[in-house]
Amino acid sequence: MATPEFLDVFSRGESPYGVTASFLGECAPTDLDGACWEVEIADEGCAGTVEVELSGSDGGRDGMNVPPEKIEAATQRLALHFPVKARAACMIGWSEHIGPLSLHRGDL
Helix, strand or coil, X not given: CCCHHHHHHHHCCCCCCCCEEEEEEEECCCCCCCEEEEEEEECCCCEEEEEEEECHHHCCCCCXXXXXXXXXXXXXXXXXXXXXXXXXXXXXXXXXXXXXXXXXXXXX
């Protein structure tokens, strides 16, 4: 269930894509030449952690300096690729069972 902190975002109408995100930190990149971050996400019914990555071919590199707000915003936009009523659950499931959610060169 979404935490009260995340639910405040929804009550203020600050979640245009139906998912809110909070940067947690870097994680080991899965393709060794990209960048990977952990992000906590939530919608009104589900909360959890996902990994998002920027591959080396898209300009990602381990330790790259990207403001957390940009990573959060890009993660929220990724929600548009998932079903409206279960965006956070589907994003979490994807990250856990398939792999990191992929960002592209222009996302950040």
